[in-house]
Amino acid sequence: MNATATFDPFSPDAGTHQGGALDGHALVQGDYGTAVLGYDLASQVLRDKRFQNSALRLMEEFGITAGPVHDFRARSIIMLEGDPHLRLRVPLARFMSPVTVRNTRDVLRRIVESINADLDDSAPVDFYRGVAQRIPSLVYCHLAGAPASDAPQVQSLSERTLSLLTRDRSLTPVIVEAYDELFAYLAGLIARKRAEGLGDDMLSYLISLGDEGKLTEQEVLTEATSMLEASSVNTAHQVGLVVWTLLRDREAWQRIVADPELIPAAVVESLRLFPRTGVVSKIAVEDVELEGTVIPKGSDVHVAVWSANRDPGRFERPEEFDLDRERNQPLTFSTGSHNCLGQGLAKAEMEEVVRHLAEHYPDARVVEDATRIGQAGGRWLVDRLTVHMKP
Template structure:
C-alpha cells in the first residue's frame, strides 16, 4: 500500500481540503464510549480500513485514521502534526467551588504526552535519566517481591477478582516504590491520583467535584514536600533522579516535577499497565490453549504479551492536530483538523500483519503501536514490559490451573479517550 509522503502536500497542488460533510458517513457510526464499539470494535475497524480509512466522527470532532501506514506517517511527522491538547487540564468545565479550591491555572502542568518540540525535547531528555535500561532492569527483583506478596494474599481463596486484588494494585505499588513513596502512603496517593485523573478526564458530578479538588490540592502539596525532601537528601529513587540538575545547570521546575511525578509517572506507570495486564490475562484465559502453551514453554511469555498488546491494546488511539493542510491516506485535510489515530485498527491492519486476527506468539512482526511511535514513544515501555512479564510468570508458576469464572461481565469502560479497560476479572482455581 502506498504510504503518505513524509511532507504532506497542501492546497498548492490545486486541490481543496475535504470538509467533514464531504467524507464517507461510516465514521459517524463510531462510539467507543458505549455499545458494540466499546465491547468489540474490531469488526468495525476492519470495515473502516476497507471502506473509509480516513473519515470524520462528529461525536469526537475528529478524523478517524485507521490504516497502519497512515497512522505511522502522522506519528513520524511532528512538524506537520501537533500533540498539544492530547489531554486537556483545563478547569473550565468544573464547578465554581471546585475551581476556587484548585486555584488559578491548569489542574496540573502539561506532560510530555501533549507537548511539541522544543519543549517536549527538553522534558523528555530530563525524564530519560530516570528510565535507563540499567535502572529499569534493577527493578526486577522488587517487582517479583511485590507480585508474590499480592498472590500470597489470595492464593488460598480459590476465587478472586484479579483486577481488584492483583492487576490494579501491582503497577501502582511498583511505580510508587520507584518514585520513593513510603508504603504507608500508597493508598492515599492512589486515592489522590484517582481524583486528579477523574477531574481531568471524566465527567464528574458537581456534588463530588469539591472533595476531589481538595484531594488534588493535598496531592500537589504531598508531591512538593517529597521533591523538596529529595533535593535535601537524595535517595535511590526516581524523584531523586528527576530533581538533579543537568551538568549545564538546567533543571525541571517545580510545576514540571509535580506534573511528572504526580501525573505522568502514575498515568503511564499505573493506569495503562494495570489495564493492559488485566486484558492480557483475560485474553489468555479466554483461550485455554494459549495459557497451556505458556505453561509448557515460559520462554514464550514476552512474545505472547506483545501479541496480546497487538490484538487488544488498552490504548485505543492518540490525538494529533494538523498544523497545516495535510494529506493523509490520499485525503487532503485542512489546517486545524483534529485526527484520532486508531491504534486498535492499525494493530490489526492486514496490509501490515499477516493473518492479523490470529494469536501467534511466534510472529516475527510485533511492531504494534501500544507504546506509540516517533518522538512520543513511551519512555516507560521497558518498565511496563518488565511488570507484565514478571506478573504473568508468577501467575503461571503459582496458579497454573487458573481459569475464568464463566458468564461474567468484564465491565469494559472508557472514561478517557486514550484508555480502554475492564472493571473486573473473576478467576478461579482448585486449592490444593
C-alpha cells in the same frame, strides 16, 4: 476527499469493525473529527509533529481553562515539541532505561509474591482489584523513593486525574481536586527528600538535575507530576487485559506454562489485541493533507490504535492470538518522539504477573460470568476480572 463519515471509533459498537481500513478508507470522518484506522497511516500521524496531543483542549472542554492544573498540562511533556520536549524527555528516558527495568525485576517479583500472599486463592478472586490494580503504584513508590504505604494514595491520584479520559464533564471537580492533592503530595515528598538526603531513586534524580541547573524547580515538579499521573491506572487495566487474554486461550496458556520463554511474546500479542489506550487524540496545528483529504488546522484527529493493531494489511490473521507472530510491533504504546516512556517497565510488570501465574497457578481460569470487561470512549476497561486460581 477520500475520507468517509460513516464510523465512530468511540461508539460502544465500534468493535464490530475488525480493524484496518473501512471500505478501503484508512481515514474516516464524523462529528468527532477525523479518525485514523490503518496501521501505516496511524504510524505516520503519531510521528508527525504537525499533530499535537489534544490533552490541553480536552481539559479546557472540562472548563479547566486557567489555574495550576491548566498551567501544568500546558507545559507538560506530552504537550511540548522540539527542544522544549527533549529538555523534559531526555532525563526521564535516561532514568527509565533498560538497565532500570532490568534492575527492577527482582523488586517486581517480590511485589507480586507479597500481593499473592494476601490472597485467599482457594476461591475465585477479583484479579483486577486484588492484584493488577495494586502492582503499578507499589512499583512507582519504589522508583520514586516513596514509602510503600503511599501506594493506595498514588493509585487513587492516578485514577482520579486520568478520569479526564472518560470525557465525562461532570467529573471536573474530582479532577481539579485530585491534581491539587497530587501537587501537594509531591511538594511534600520533594521537601522530605531534601531534608533527609537524596538517594538513587527517580525523584532524587530529578531534584539533583534541578540543583545542577539542568531543570528549573517548576520543571522538576512538572516531570514528577507527569510520571505519577501516568504511573498506575493504565498499567493496572492493561495487566488485567493481558491476564484475561491469556487465560482464555487454553492452548496458548499451556504453551506458556511449558515454556516461560514465550511470555514476552505473549504479552506483546495481548497488547496488540486489547490495548488499554485504544485511541490517541491529536490536534492538527496546521493544514495537513492525508490520503487526499485536507485536515484543517485546529481539527481533532483520533488515532484508533485498536484498529491499527488489527490491520490485515500489517498483521496476518489479525483477529487471532498468535504466539509465533513475527514483526509484531503494535502501536499500543504509540510511536515516534511521544512514545510511552514507561513501556519497558509496564511490559516487565505484565511479564512478571504472567510468570507468577504460570509457575504457581498453571490451571488458573477466568470465571466468565463473574467478569466484566468492555470498551468505553475508545479504551478497554476492566471492571471485574474474576479468576479461579485453583479450579
